[in-house]
Amino acid sequence: xxxxxxILRDAESARWELGPRFQxxxxxxxxxxxxxxxxxxxxxxxxxxRLRWQRGLDRILTSRITxxxxxxxxxxxxxxxxxxxxxxxxxxxxxxLVDTLHPWLKAHALALGMWPWLAGLLIDGMYxxxxxxxxxxxxxxxxxxxxxxxxxxxxxxxRVAFNLDRLFQKAGAxxxxxxxxxxxxxxxxxxxxxxxxxxxxxxxxxxxxTNNFSxxxxxxxxxxxxATVFLGAVAPPALAGVVAAGSVFCVAVxxxxxxxxxxxxxxxxxxxxxxxxxxxxxxxxxxxxxxRTMHTSLVDRTMIVLWRAVVFAxxxxxxxxxxxxxxxxxxxxxxxxxxxxxxxxxxxxxxGVILFAYVIAIPxxxxxxxxxxxxxxxxxxxxxxxxxxxGVMFEADNSTLHAMLVSAGWTTLTAVCLMLxxxxxxxxxTTLYTIQKETGNWRWTTLSATLPLALGFLVCSSVxxxxxxxxx
Amino acid sequence: MxxxxxESNAVDVLQVQAGDALKHLHESExxxxxxxTASVAGALCISLQRAGEIVGELARAGxxxxxxxxxxxxxxxxxEARHLLRAHRLYETYLANETGVxxxxxxxxxxxxxxxxxxxxxxxxxxxxxxPQYDPHxxxxxxxxxxxxxxxxxPLLEMPEGSSAEVVHLEDEPASVYRQAADAGILAGxxxxxxxxxADFLRVAVEDRQCQLPLAVAAAIxxxxxxxxxxxxPLSSLSRGEFGRIASLSATLIGGERRRMLDLGLxxxxxxxxxxxxxxxxxxxxxxxGAVIALRREQAERIFLxx
Numbered sequence: 001x002x003x004x005x006x007i008l009r010d011a012e013s014a015r016w017e018l019g020p021r022f023q024x025x026x027x028x029x030x031x032x033x034x035x036x037x038x039x040x041x042x043x044x045x046x047x048x049x050r051l052r053w054q055r056g057l058d059r060i061l062t063s064r065i066t067x068x069x070x071x072x073x074x075x076x077x078x079x080x081x082x083x084x085x086x087x088x089x090x091x092x093x094x095x096x097l098v099d100t101l102h103p104w105l106k107a108h109a110l111a112l113g114m115w116p117w118l119a120g121l122l123i124d125g126m127y128x129x130x131x132x133x134x135x136x137x138x139x140x141x142x143x144x145x146x147x148x149x150x151x152x153x154x155x156x157x158x159r160v161a162f163n164l165d166r167l168f169q170k171a172g173a174x175x176x177x178x179x180x181x182x183x184x185x186x187x188x189x190x191x192x193x194x195x196x197x198x199x200x201x202x203x204x205x206x207x208x209x210t211n212n213f214s215x216x217x218x219x220x221x222x223x224x225x226x227a228t229v230f231l232g233a234v235a236p237p238a239l240a241g242v243v244a245a246g247s248v249f250c251v252a253v254x255x256x257x258x259x260x261x262x263x264x265x266x267x268x269x270x271x272x273x274x275x276x277x278x279x280x281x282x283x284x285x286x287x288x289x290x291x292r293t294m295h296t297s298l299v300d301r302t303m304i305v306l307w308r309a310v311v312f313a314x315x316x317x318x319x320x321x322x323x324x325x326x327x328x329x330x331x332x333x334x335x336x337x338x339x340x341x342x343x344x345x346x347x348x349x350x351x352g353v354i355l356f357a358y359v360i361a362i363p364x365x366x367x368x369x370x371x372x373x374x375x376x377x378x379x380x381x382x383x384x385x386x387x388x389x390x391g392v393m394f395e396a397d398n399s400t401l402h403a404m405l406v407s408a409g410w411t412t413l414t415a416v417c418l419m420l421x422x423x424x425x426x427x428x429x430t431t432l433y434t435i436q437k438e439t440g441n442w443r444w445t446t447l448s449a450t451l452p453l454a455l456g457f458l459v460c461s462s463v464x465x466x467x468x469x470x471x472x
Numbered sequence: 473m474x475x476x477x478x479e480s481n482a483v484d485v486l487q488v489q490a491g492d493a494l495k496h497l498h499e500s501e502x503x504x505x506x507x508x509t510a511s512v513a514g515a516l517c518i519s520l521q522r523a524g525e526i527v528g529e530l531a532r533a534g535x536x537x538x539x540x541x542x543x544x545x546x547x548x549x550x551x552e553a554r555h556l557l558r559a560h561r562l563y564e565t566y567l568a569n570e571t572g573v574x575x576x577x578x579x580x581x582x583x584x585x586x587x588x589x590x591x592x593x594x595x596x597x598x599x600x601x602x603x604p605q606y607d608p609h610x611x612x613x614x615x616x617x618x619x620x621x622x623x624x625x626x627p628l629l630e631m632p633e634g635s636s637a638e639v640v641h642l643e644d645e646p647a648s649v650y651r652q653a654a655d656a657g658i659l660a661g662x663x664x665x666x667x668x669x670x671a672d673f674l675r676v677a678v679e680d681r682q683c684q685l686p687l688a689v690a691a692a693i694x695x696x697x698x699x700x701x702x703x704x705x706p707l708s709s710l711s712r713g714e715f716g717r718i719a720s721l722s723a724t725l726i727g728g729e730r731r732r733m734l735d736l737g738l739x740x741x742x743x744x745x746x747x748x749x750x751x752x753x754x755x756x757x758x759x760x761x762g763a764v765i766a767l768r769r770e771q772a773e774r775i776f777l778x779x
Contacts, residue, residue, distance in 0.1 A: 016621035020606035020640075021661055024721070027734035031742070035761060055747070064751040162766050166752035169768065175755075202572050276572045277732045280766040282757055 054285055061159050071160060075182070078147045082186075083220070086139035093135035102128055121321050124392045129317025129367055130310050132393060136366040137187075138306055140217045144186040145297035152179075153288035161280060171260045172267025173210075174203035175280060181207075181259060184214025185252075188431040189305050191216075192438055202274035206263045208435055209448045212427040213259035215252045218365030222422045223248045225369060229402050230415030247419070255423050262451060270447070308430045312363035316429075320360050320371060320393070324378050335379055348457060349417030349464030351409060353379060358421070363429045365422070370395060373404075380408045413467050417460045424456030491556050491587055492516050493526050497536060497545050498553035502623055506542045554614040559586040559594045561607035561614075566597060568608035568727035575726075576651045578608070579644040608726050610640050610660020625694030629674070629687070631666050637695035638663045639723070649692050654724070656683045658693065662723035663701035679722060679776060680704050704776035707744065707758070708769055715745035715759075716777035725774050737761050738775060 001009075060066045105127060109119040151157050157179050165175025176198045184191030191211040198204040215223065227247045232240035323334040334356065342352035357371040370393030396404065405414075426449035427435070436445040496515040500507035513523035527543055530536040535549030545553060563582040567573045573581065589597070595616060598604070607613055614620050625640040639662045644650045657678050658664070667682065668675040674690040676683060679701075685693075704719045718740050721733055737760060738744070745759040754769040767775075 012615060012617075012619065013621075015605055015615075016612065018605065020610045022605070023731070024734060024739070028739035028741070031734075031737045031739045031761075034737075058748055058757070062748055062750055062757075067751050162750045162755060162757065163752075165750060165755050165766070165768070169754075271572075273571050273573045275570055275728050277728050278755075278768050278771065279732055279736060280755065282764040282766055284764075 057285060058159070058282075061156070062163055067163055071163065074151070074156070078144070078151075079185070081147060082140050082144040082217075085143045089139040089142075090135055093138065094132075097131035097135050098128065102131065117325070120325060121318055125317040125319075125321025126314045127317070128393055129320065129363075130314045132370060133309050133313040133364045133366050134306065136221065137218065137309060137364070138302070141186055141190075141302045141305065142298065144217070145190070145301045146293060148183060148186065149293045149297040149301075150288045153286075153293050155283050155285040158280065158282050162282060165278075165280070167260075168263070169278075171263040172203075172271075173206045173260075173263040174198045174200060174278065177203065177207040177210075177263070180211060181214045181256070184211045184216060186217055187305050188212050188214065188216045188427055189308065189434040190301050192431060192434045193301075195438070199279070200275070200277045202267065202271050202276040203278075205271055205274060205439065205444060206266050208438060209266060209444065209451065210259045210262050212431065212448065212452050213255045213262070213423070215255045215423055216365065218428065219422050220248070222365070222369050223251055223419055225398075225401075226415040226419050226422075229398050229405075230410075230412050233402065234412055251419050251423050254420075258424065258452075258455065262455075305430065308433065309364050309366075309428075312429045312433070313367065316360065316363040316367075320367075320374070323360060324374065332378065334375055338375065338379055347464065348421065348460035349413050349467065350421060350460065351414060353408070354414075354418055354421070358425055362426070365428055367393060368422070373401070376404065376408045413464060416467075417464055420463060421456050421460050424452050424459055426450075426453050488587055489516060489518070489522075489526055490529060493523070493530060494535060494545070494549060494553040495556055495560075497530075497543060498550065498557065501545055501550070502620070504623075508541045508543060512543070551618055554618040554620065555591060555594070556586050558598075558614040558616075558618075559589045561611055562594060562597050562601065562604070563589070564607045564609070565601055565604050565613070565727075569601060569731075570728065575608075575654055576647050579647065579650070606660075608660070609642055609644055625696055628666075628690050628693040628695045629669075631695060631697070633666055633669055636663065636665045636698050636700045638698040639693055640696050641694035643692035649689050652686070652689045653693060656685065656689075657681075657722060657724050658685075659723040659726065663698060664695075665700060679720075680706055703779040705779045706773045707746075707767070707775040707777055708756075708772035710746040710777070712746055712748065715743055718742045718744060719776045719778045722774035722776065729771075733771075733775065736765055744777070 061070055102123065106119060106123045109123055110116065148157075160178055161175035163175075164178040168175050168177050177195075179197065180191045180194045183194045188211050191214060192208050195204050195207040195211070198207055224244070227244040228240075231247050232244035235243040323337065324332055326333050328336065337359075338352035338356045340352070341355045345352045345355045348355075353372055353375045357368055357375055361368045361371045373396065374393045426432070432445055432449060435448050436442070439445065493512050493516060496512055497507050500511065509520060509523050509527055512527060513520045516523065516526075518526075527536060527538065530549065531538060535546055535552055537544050537546055560582045563585050564578045567578045567581060568575075598613075598616070605613060612621050628637065628639075631637050639658055639660050642650065642653055642658065642660060653659070658676075662678055665677045666674065667677055670684075672687055673684045674687065676685060702719060705716075707716070707718075710716055718738055720740060721730060721738070725733060742760060747757040747759045747764060749756045750766070755766040756769070756772060757764050757766050758772075759765075
């Protein structure tokens, strides 16, 4: 036997003498050595006063009496700043990209001799859909994400996860899911990316699969519109505003309840076998670094999400224009599809137009309402004097809108079911793509689409059934 | 996910029974008892006739030899048995470290998978897991060339009252016995003091509590004598602002969970202070090595401090 073989054999048999708890020993020695090095080479600056105010702040932010109001008000301020702050820039962008640049482009393209169908496809379809997504999506995200990142950098967000962990644990999830769900209020795709902070595989998958139940910023406009135009209208005028705001709030809360419920379900069924560990570090509070905050929130979050959305929205714009303009057997493709979807939609308290709009507007929830309006005009004729041509998405003021939708057969039930379906349907294609990238697994991506769809069908049909039964 | 095998995978019943018989012969050889057709029938829960057929098949395949009533493994048989054992124990380690499959399901799943893994796949699994030497039950995993250390441990029931012992092996069959032991915190690596031997129970002190084991459970436990374990109290018993030194991690912290605790620096001798609770009582923030770490109550109950 050569010396090498002998050494290998000895090493092999010596391995057994290390014992089963060998890993523990190694970890203990590594920790010991690390703290030894740290105590020799690290200098501590400052005195105990910093530690004292940090501890004091922790007591305030994590106690039940002061912590909950603090959390609720910080959350409310962030949402209020986002919604109020994005109104003006959104209107300005829409004015520039949709109201000014779109007719200008169309007129010049036609003047230059472009075929009308090509101008329709490129400008009414692709350009308009991209412009719409940018003007609705960019301002809220550019406000929401920096605010969120500031809180993260300051060290507050880990405390929120710490505070709420018990609730999430009961649903089989991780406290950090509170953060990814909040992030989902801005954008589900960003919420899914944010689940990277959850380092336990099972809880991370739960957070990914349920993020869609956070009502994202692309769906708020649909909710607010339906609540104001239909629900506010049935309430006494003095209460209209309260009823409208209250019903949107209820839908958002319902979303959180569904997130908890499905987390609980997933952790006990399909995800039972995934590995689960918990750890959460509470870093010291520190003044946020503004430059870094702007960079992470604007470049890493806002722009990436926006870019993905535009990439998906532009081809969808072409599809939307085509289904409205390509005719087979005397009717547009959209007309056929809507007719086919009508029976299913009736069961769910919706209309074929709404379901079809959700199919072709899958790239972004932002363009669902404009698509619904365009399709309504397409199939039921236009009571609106200045409605643009087939395949051109548009918005209208509230009273015109109400008249138009009612003449297309909409009722309060339709509005309620649309609000519910807007909460409970498959994620937009940007989010689906992100889920596929983050999990690397088609099974999870499919589940993330089918779970909310199934729930949406169930909830909408039940509501429609009960509603019609009560209404006689 | 690789290596995951569903219940529906068709595994040849004959092949499985032959494999189980081989493992039984190996276990007998390893524990220096003799195997017979009757013991094979007993271990596999099959008829004597069927056991005889299987032994005959093993002998024809050159894997076993019978001398009178005693059946022995041949060199090739020993090699095959250790491959199965290696596959089984590595797969259990995989389930413990990288999945959330419940402890009592490991054995059953590994039994299904061990027959389907080739030698290359087993080696790849070993590399992926960082070449572990022991499985989560504390049993040695045969090396690639089939070597195993000499058997350790003696039956817990042979230990006198008042002595101390460390669990080195816990039978994972039947599952109900295994679960009772595991629920009592008795897993490989746990240290206990034997308090009293009753007519049909054994009273032992494990970690910070005492428990009464039915004799059937106690009989499934193999131990090594050890020095008396120090008195401990759980981390969760600290009150706000109090501190203590970590004595040990519970034997029930295994796989990924145990590794996470160690990575956080929660190793014996570390000073840890209870800082503040979250608004619903759990998790709690602990100050350790200059950092603040939140642990859930269920975790803090399984980390022990010097009393």
